[in-house]
Amino acid sequence: GAGVSQSPRYKVAKRGQDVALRCDPISGHVSLFWYQQALGQGPEFLTYFQNEAQLDKSGLPSDRFFAERPEGSVSTLKIQRTQQEDSAVYLCASSRDRGTHEQYFGPGTRLTVT
């Protein structure tokens, strides 16, 4: 079956622009996570959804970051007024339910803010 997909794969934004990153999780997966990965580092947690409910947004670095999953499937991570420090790979992951199951990662969106 299809894995987690993300779009766009690459995004270049000028400082101050807004961007929207899309994640299509594996069909039927209840849990959805967003992570930010800087070059040479491990992924860092941003936010977590269980179905349409955003249960944890403790990792969002500022109020410029906003995520939603209105129908419990596709999710969008929006970054307003992008800054250079937002340049990173944004990874989306989904898992079957809220139990101890592995997370399946998408290929990521590489965001470059110039």
Next chain:
Amino acid sequence: GQNIDQPTEMTATEGAIVQINCTYQTSGFNGLFWYQQHAGEAPTFLSYNVLDGLEEKGRFSSFLSRSKGYSYLLLKELQMKDSASYLCAPRWGLTGGGNKLTFGTGTQLKVEL
């Protein structure tokens, strides 16, 4: 933070065995994942340990000691394609309570001829 510590880089020879260690804070610990990440690609799941002991899966094995806050990933019969970053990801908190992963910085493994 949760003080996840793993070596930054390791080099090994094709056909050999390599052990990648990871230590972490034990308070509230609830399981540990290992992921493999090739450059420019998504992390892929390798193993999950929640009980003490060794879990073997083909050429890869993972070990956990809960009391010591220690895990290792053992890779046998190394192949060139094993060159990648290996991410240790302990989890803390209640089972089912979100399951967010906290990753170490990753160990960049280079396999040489």
